Amino acid sequence: LVMVASASINIAQTQFALPLYYFWRQLAYAGVGVALAIIVIFVPVPIWQRLSVPLLLLGLCLLIVVLIPGIGYEVNGSMRWMSLGGIRFQPSEAMKLFTILYMAGYLIRRREEVREALSGFLKPIAVVCLITSLLLFEPDYGAIVVLFTTVLGMLFLAGVPMRQFLLWVIIVTLALGTLIVLAPYRVERLTTFINPWADPFNSGFQLTQALIAIGRGGLFGVGLGNSVQKLAYLPEAHTDFLFAILAEELGLVGVIVVIGLFAFIVLHAFAIAIRAERKGLEYASYLAYGIGLIIGLQASTNLGVNMGLLPTKGLTLPLMSYGGSSLIVTCVMLALLLRVDYETRLI
Numbered sequence: 001l002v003m004v005a006s007a008s009i010n011i012a013q014t015q016f017a018l019p020l021y022y023f024w025r026q027l028a029y030a031g032v033g034v035a036l037a038i039i040v041i042f043v044p045v046p047i048w049q050r051l052s053v054p055l056l057l058l059g060l061c062l063l064i065v066v067l068i069p070g071i072g073y074e075v076n077g078s079m080r081w082m083s084l085g086g087i088r089f090q091p092s093e094a095m096k097l098f099t100i101l102y103m104a105g106y107l108i109r110r111r112e113e114v115r116e117a118l119s120g121f122l123k124p125i126a127v128v129c130l131i132t133s134l135l136l137f138e139p140d141y142g143a144i145v146v147l148f149t150t151v152l153g154m155l156f157l158a159g160v161p162m163r164q165f166l167l168w169v170i171i172v173t174l175a176l177g178t179l180i181v182l183a184p185y186r187v188e189r190l191t192t193f194i195n196p197w198a199d200p201f202n203s204g205f206q207l208t209q210a211l212i213a214i215g216r217g218g219l220f221g222v223g224l225g226n227s228v229q230k231l232a233y234l235p236e237a238h239t240d241f242l243f244a245i246l247a248e249e250l251g252l253v254g255v256i257v258v259i260g261l262f263a264f265i266v267l268h269a270f271a272i273a274i275r276a277e278r279k280g281l282e283y284a285s286y287l288a289y290g291i292g293l294i295i296g297l298q299a300s301t302n303l304g305v306n307m308g309l310l311p312t313k314g315l316t317l318p319l320m321s322y323g324g325s326s327l328i329v330t331c332v333m334l335a336l337l338l339r340v341d342y343e344t345r346l347i
Contacts, residue, residue, distance in 0.1 A: 001026055004322045006225050007245040008238035022238055022322050029324035033331030040335040045343055048336070049108075049283045052101040056127075059098040062091035063134040078314070080138045090325035092135055092143040097329050099131065099147055100154075100290035107158045107286050115159040124151060125168065141179075142315035146301065148172055150294045157289050193311040209234040210244035210306050221251030238322045240314060243306040258320075259303070265334075266296035272341045279347045284340040291333045 001023060008022035015021070066072040066082045073081040073088060081088045106114075106124050113120030128151050132144045152172075156165055180190055196204030196211070213229035216222060227248045230237040237245050247255050269292025277285035295318050302317040304310035316326045 001030065002224070003242055003246050003249075003320060004238055006227065006249060007230050007242050008322060009225075010231050011238065014232075025324070026322055026327070029327045030331075032324070033328040036328060037331040037335035040332050041339050041342075043339070045281070045284045045287065045336075045339060048101055048287070049105050052098075052105040055098045056102040059091065059095040060131070060134070063095060063131070066091050067134070067137050078138050078140065080140055087324065090323075092138065092140045093325040093329045095131060095135075096143065096147060096150075096294055097333060099128070099151065100287065100294060100333075102127070103151055103154050104283050104286035104290055107154065108283050111158070111282075114155065115161070118164060121155060121160050121164045121168070124155065140314065142301070142313035145176075145313065146294060146298050146315065149297050150290060153293045153297075154286060154290050158286070190311050193308065196308060206235050206241070207308055207312060210241050211308055213241075213244040213248040214307065217248040217251040217255075219252050221247070221249045221254060224249050239316060240302065240312075240321065241306055242321045243303055243317055246320075247306075262296065262299045262318075266292045266299075268292075269295070269337055272337060272344065276340055276344045279344055281340070281344060281347070284343060288337055288340045291337050295330065295333065 004026045005020055005023035009019045012021040012023075013019045062082070067079055071082055072079045073083070075081060080090050080092060082091065083089070103124060110120050110123070128148060131147060135141075135144050135147075152165070152169065180187060192199065192203045192207060196207040198204060200208040209229055213227065213234055216228070222228075227237075227245050229248055230245050234241055234244060243255075243258070246258065250257075269288050273285045273288035273292065276282075276288060298315055299318055301310060301313065302315050302321070305312055305315065316323045318326065318330045
């Protein structure tokens with residue numbers, strides 16, 4: 001919340017004449033997220049297992065509805081948002097959670113088929129392909145990458161034969177490469193990522209400004225609130241590129257702390273998953289693995305984009321970037337993780 005307030009103060013003043021506009025909205029989203037998390041933490045995991053397929057179908061319906069003009073909202077050329085009770089919501093964020101819930105159930109129902117037959121591997125991949133085809137219409141390439149990688153990770157943990165796993169990794173890589181080649185602006189993004197300084201005032205502008213922000217931070221940063229890059233230099237400073245502003249204001253020390261906190265969450269999720277597996281709670285185990293994977297993958301992807309290690313994608317930094325849908329869904333995921341931990345300790 002503090003970093004959202006700091007990174008957004010200039011743009012909020014310019015757009016709304018309210019320096020803390022985005023801070024107060026993020027605080028409200030956090031309140032909703034915590035309220036939902038409190039409810040979720042009291043719901044037994046087996047209930048989520050029974051609801052996994054209906055929730056997946058609900059998510060697919062939402063992904064279709066958001067594409068309908070008049071219902072979905074277009075922001076920065078992407079039709080990703082819809083209004084629920086006057087609050088704009090991003091269905092693709094909810095779909096991440098619904099996919100994990102579904103996959104955990106599928107891996108339990110088809111455990112032998114997943115480990116021994118190609119069909120057990122292809123069925124969930126077909127479901128994910130359906131989801132990603134809808135996400136392509138928005139488009140939301142960041143969500144596609146995170147979802148595909150998370151599902152592949154869960155299949156790997158479930159014991160899919162390495163030959164099938166590697167074959168599909170190659171197919172996905174070729175498919176993504178084809179998507180990039182077919183769209184000139186994606187080719188431009190890729191070449192910009194390789195050398196942003198070749199065109200620092202056009203295609204490479206956002207990345208070069210992010211790198212300047214990170215470079216200015218040094219060891220201890222320029223001080224909280226003292227960023228220069230957030231003053232209309234770095235686009236999306238309070239959303240996708242919040243980490244660059246954090247690095248500028250808090251320096252390498254702040255960066256290490258943030259990375260350490262995300263590593264703690266992911267490792268703790270895996271530890272909970274291992275304990276659940278040992279006590280025979282297979283669905284809870286896969287659920288915890290999936291949550292750890294998706295939070296870790298989204299965080300590492302966002303950090304990689306900010307540092308110029310990955311091509312630019314529209315992915316927020318979980319729990320930190322401005323964005324109500326992402327924050328609320330992440331709060332629910334963490335509540336599910338705590339519920340799994342609680343049920344594991346009861347046995």
